[in-house]
Amino acid sequence: MFGENEKNISKLKDFWIEFFAGRRDGGHRSSTEEFISMEAKEKLFHLDGGKTLLDFGCGAGELLVYYAPEYEQLVGVDFSVSMLDEASKKIRERKCENISLIQADDKTVWDKLECSFDRITAAGVVQYLTLQEIDSFIFNASNFLNKDGKIVLFDILDPRLYPLWKIGLFSQDAGIWNILRKIGFEFKVILSASLNNRPRDILGFAHNPNVVKKIADKYNFETTFVKSMYYEYKYHAIISQN
Ligand SMILES: C[S@@+](CC[C@H](N)C(=O)[O-])C[C@H]1O[C@@H](n2cnc3c(N)ncnc32)[C@H](O)[C@@H]1O
Structure with a gap:
């Protein structure tokens, strides 16, 4: 029998499966080739080599096709069929x-x-996974990692910055009235989500880096955190074998 926690996790998973069904892009700040190629360059820098790569939650393959020339073999994984269709198209077009x-x-x-x-x-x-799921992910990934391998989790929502970004504190028109208006709007969104038993935010969960580090420590990894270059409220976790 499922415990209450497992039931809640499974309900959430169903929500995200439905959310991504039919979607065809990864929701990058800009979908221009120029922007995505810059994002991919930043990520390749932190991936720091290796010959084989697994891209979990590869979506429409927007980054994966940029990783391809730098690796011998790559595997993209996603639960969304529409995203994988889009990724297949890109892979064919670019002959990867x-x-x-x-x-x-x-x-x-x-x-x-x-x-x-x-x-x-x-x-x-990672924002679509609960802490329990992140723990299992890192444990399972550790069994599929070659010697000197790395698990690199990009663009985790930072709970210390994300709420400030949402109320517009980092935007150019961050006047007091705009901020108050956005706080009011967020309040309504949160209320409606909790009344309808939905996640509060369609961007998923923000996870504190200290908690991510604790999970990685458990499996004897060393973790380095880096701020995202292109998203003020996101960070990357580079998890390396000790
Ligand atoms: C925001 S998109 C990012 C896609 C891609 N990594 C990129 O940066 O362009 C998140 C992707 O993760 C996938 N995803 C979310 N949770 C997942 C899970 N538990 N298992 C497999 N795929 C998942 C979604 O279907 C979606 O394609």
């Missing part, structure tokens, strides 16, 4: 013959993998 795609989620992916990897990464995905 070294990428394969798998439809799976954070639980089922591990049984579908045929090899281990030098890098296991996820960009903009």
Whole structure:
């Protein structure tokens, strides 16, 4: 029998599956090639080499196709069929013959993998996982990581900055009335989400870096945190074998 916690996690997972069904892009700040290629360059810098890469939650493959020239073999994983369709299209257009795609989620992916990897990464995905799911993800990933491998979790929402960004504190028109208006709007959104039993935010959960570090410590990893270059309220966790 499922415990209350498992039931809630499973309900949330169903919500996100439905949310991403039919979506065809990763919701980057800009979807221009110029912007995505800059984002990919930043991420390749932090991925710091390796020959094989697993991109968990690869979405429409927007970053994956930029990673492809730098790796021998890449696997993209996502639970959304529409996202994977879009990724397939991009892979064909760009003739990235070294990428394969798998439809799976954070639980089922591990049984579908045929090899281990030098890098296991996820960009903009951790926010859709609970802390318990992040713990299982890091544990499972550690069993599919080659020697000197790294798990690199990109674009985690920072709970210390995200609320400030949402109320417009970082925007150019951050006057007091605009901020108060946004606080009012956020309040209504939160109220409606809790009345309708939905996650408060369609961007998912913000996770404190200290908590992410504690999970990684448990599996004997060393963690370095880096601020995202392109999103004021996001950070990256680079989790390396000790
Ligand atoms: C914000 S998009 C980012 C896509 C891509 N990484 C990028 O940066 O362009 C998040 C992706 O994670 C996928 N995703 C979220 N939770 C997942 C889970 N538990 N298992 C598999 N895929 C998941 C969604 O379907 C979506 O494609």
